[in-house]
Amino acid sequence: MDAAIRQANRRLARRLVLAAVAAGGLGFALVPLYDVFCAVTGLNGKTGGAVSAGAVAPGTADAARWVTVELAGNAMPGLSWEFGAKRNRLRVHPGEMVTVAYYVKNPTDRPLSGRAVPSVSPGWAARHFKKVDCFCFKRQQLAPGETREMAVTFFISPELPAEVRALALSYAFYPIEDGS
Amino acid sequence: MTAATNAASHDTQHGHPTGLWRWLTTTNHKDLGTLYLTFALVMFLVGGVMILLVRAELLLPGLQVLDPNLYNQLVTLHGLVMVFGAIMPAATGLNNYLIPLMIGAPDMALPRVNNWGFWILPPAAVMLLLPFFLAFFGVGDGAAAGGWTLHNSPLSLQAGIGMDFTILAVHLLGISSVSGAINVIVTVFNMRAPGMTLTKMPLFVWSWLVTAVLIVLVLPVLSAVVTMLLTDRHFGTHFFIAAGGGDPIMFQHIFWFFGHPEVYIVVLPFWGLLPHILATFARKPVYGYKAQIYAFWGVGILGSIVWAHHMLTSGMPLAGNLYFMYATMSVSIPTAVLIFCWIATIWRGSMTFETPMLFALGAIAMFGIAGLTGLVLPDVAANAQYHNSYFVVAHFHYPFFGTAVLVMMAAAYYWLPKMTGYMYDEKLGRLHFWLTLVFFNVTFVPQFFAGLDGMPRHVADYALRFTEFNVISSVGAFLLGAVQLLFLYNIVQSIRGRGARATDRVWEGAEGLEFTLPSPPPYHSFTTPPVVK
Known part of the structure; x- marks a missing residue:
């Protein structure tokens, strides 16, 4: 492999590693995101909080x-x-x-x-x-x-x-x- | 190419290390492909023995062979070993061996990463299985036992060290898969031979590209969710513990956000192999090349937004259930396109029925059953009946065994002569196919009926009325397992050079760059890139 391809490979690989790390972050972010999604759409089975x-x-x-x-x-x-x-x-x-x-x-x-x-x-x-x-x-x-x-x-x-x-x-x- | 290069390629070419050191340090894509495939075959046999113990327990009602705890561990390990130890490494082994040959590259783009990616697998497998054996010596209380989905979060939280071992093993397996996937993407984008444009790439390479993108995007989510499980167990977090405001159902949502795309990660590479084999033995070009590429992407995208059909009985609101029902059913559109293209590929072809072709055709039929039974499962009205029953068990073995494993066997027979330079025993191969197909169905068809009748999965014992179904299923499973020894024997014979010499092209109708190389291909191939017209 010549140096140019080698460098291009490293660059693309680095970006893909970042994408994978971001996907892992998305996994954690899903916890609040599900709650936000349910609160916005009203699609959930939770009891409402206190009402006056x-x-x-x-x-x-x-x-x-x-x-x-x-x-x-x-x-x-x-x-x-x-x-x-x-x-x-x-x-x-x-x-x-x-x-x-x-x-x-x-x-x-x-x-x-x-x-x-x-x-x-x-x-x-x-x-x-x-x-x-x-x-x-x-x-x-x-x-x-x-x-x-x-x-x-x-x-x-x-x-x-x-x-x-x-x-x-x-x-x-x-x-x-x-x-x- | 000459026989002289063939002989040289076997051992001494370029003076690479020999013996164990060669295999530990190798960065050669053919060596690593061989390692992956060997590892997959070993794990396939290990996972198979596990499930035969389970089927022995289920042969008759009551508890004869295993206690329920041991039973649950074996079912859990069978699932994890087959998905992460056998099928995924088999697909990775084929991509390692074949992608550089198919696109005219000298090697994978990141050879060192490739070596690491493989060598984390054996420690991960040991870590997964160790607690099972440790328990026999009084250490710990066995392996994870909550099912391969680690789903039952109260059990996952309370389980012993087996769960921690499993979580760390899943981390290692995840790193291995993601590094392999990154390697595929970089190789496909940067390493193609001149003239090998994206729309000339063989379909196996395309299907692996879609698979690799899915792996990079969803396997880290699995790592995240098992990390949360780990911190819930040991570090006082409450992601899934209701006592601290967490939500046990959340685990299922995040798990299946990974878990459903994972189903397509498992089968997509094998869908990509089918057109190669069909076109060869029908002696016709692949039909619907572009349609199949779009179908791969369609399945990849649709497959990522249907995860909660695994949770239709978890108390989601009707609107949620309906969305997941319709979205799931829509996956059948791109998969129907694939089946249509495959049938059109062999339509009026000059077909011959060598072993790889038999396995490929059998896989298409089994994939049809997988699709049709998969179409009733997401039906919200019917799902309450099917959920967690043996119907589900039978259903998902049709894409996994009936499609992925059968195509893997087709691919093994198809490319083995290319890899070893020697043919396998054709008669034994055909016998292996017919016995596998028959006993696979003897094993799983009764499970559809038992499931419809209400037999739940994950239980070591069952009501008397399920006895006949289970006797048939267990006998089928034992025979299915025994028949795989033919496969093992045939592979070993080909590796040992007992068959006839394979020609460079191996099959009369074979197309593709890998068939322009000698059989077996030299240790270093395409060091000067071929020109693709």
């Missing part, structure tokens, strides 16, 4: 329609708490403001903290499940042996598609290491 109570006008409850809400909760590995909903199932009207209670107990002899992450099924109807106040917004810290009742206030948006008769709200309680 004023977002729904009083008296808009659709008394003719019932939706079953099922409640569940699990403490995840690493957080040995007893955790669950006080009632497992209730029927609500779309638009009606509802408050339900979960209980949690720290049976260990150490103070522990955790945060609950909600999820709503079916995912494609999740954005119609509006949480006004939730214990999941805050970190929860329990002293040894402490028991606590925690409330979730929510309403189901009247825009919930008619074919949805039931929604399930489930919490996974994750441990938070001290200091984080």
Whole structure:
């Protein structure tokens, strides 16, 4: 190979290495990009964040329609708490403001903290499940042996598609290491 | 060319090192091609033995041979070994050996990089397999066991050191593939002989160019996602851990952003080989040369924007599911163009049915089944039934084994006499083809039915009603495995020079610069570039 070709080879190879490195960067960038894409298009199954109570006008409850809400909760590995909903199932009207209670107990002899992450099924109807106040917004810290009742206030948006008769709200309680 | 050059090319020409040192330090494209192909053949046999253990377990319901943990490790390793250890290195070996000969270049553009690219492969393979064997001596808890996609992110996060070994092995394999791909792109753009314009390049070179571009663009994404998995496991990040605001489904999205183009990385080089073989044995020029180039690019581009059809049951909104359904189905348009061109190439040709031609025709038929069963899978309404069932397992073995491996065997029989200078045993070759084709279908057709009936993949045991399908499938798999010994024997015989001498052109209808060289080609070829008219 003469020197000119050799140099041209090196130049093109360097550019291709840069392209590969950029592609690796794209791999990491996909993490925020997916979230941005879902936020812009509304194509996701995540529950909406907090909404203010004023977002729904009083008296808009659709008394003719019932939706079953099922409640569940699990403490995840690493957080040995007893955790669950006080009632497992209730029927609500779309638009009606509802408050339900979960209980949690720290049976260990150490103070522990955790945060609950909600999820709503079916995912494609999740954005119609509006949480006004939730214990999941805050970190929860329990002293040894402490028991606590925690409330979730929510309403189901009247825009919930008619074919949805039931929604399930489930919490996974994750441990938070001290200091984080 | 004379017989004297042939003899000289075997050992002493230009005084290159001999023995082990030659193979460790070689930067010669034919040496490295040979190494890649040998490595691929060894890994093909290793991955095959693994899956035969799995099929032995699945022969009858209940657990007889393996415990579920061992079973999951073998299934996972089988996938990783076959994709990254066998098929991709086989394609790289062929490009190393053939691309410089086909475009009239003296060697690959970056010979030293080529050497490094190969020699990271054996350590990567050791790293991948080591935890499996270490577990038998009480070290660690075995190899990765969450499937080749490392998909099941809770398992991937909780798994033992096997997962860390796998992640680092994937890094090495990725570096090897990307360096090989860069070498192909640079070679194709800078090293062509005078007169070898881009639109005169043989189709194998074109298909490898598309493959190489895909590799450079998506394999680093795989490295990125396994790096995130590694930091999630050991360094407190939460890319995929819901506790810290991460998203387990995100792993699947990023993995398949790499993983679906990877499917085309695996098969594209073999699609490019088919027209060479078909044209030779039909004694006609390739039909639709430009159409096939456009089809390669079309598949490459479409294949990169359809990844989430692997995740239609993951709870995506309907609009997302529909997009991925239609986009995926549209891949069938360029692939149909390819099949049409291949059939038109042999249409009314003066065909003869030597072993390479048999394998090539068999591969086209199997590729048709791959395409048709692939067309029902992305159907959103039907996918919930097919998802994670044996239907999927059967389906993806048609492009991987039915197309890639069958074409690889066609290519092996087609170019082996060129590489060794000696013919293989034609009768054994034909026998190998027919037995392979029959037993391949005996193995996988029952899996379509078992899958439709609801048999899930990745499970070591199954319900009694799947017994008949699995008995047939396992017996087929054992025979399919045994038949490959014929292939091994035939290759060894050709290398040892037991067959007739191959002519320079090898086949009566063969075209291409590689057939203007003697068989075997001299150690250094095209040091003065040929003139292409």
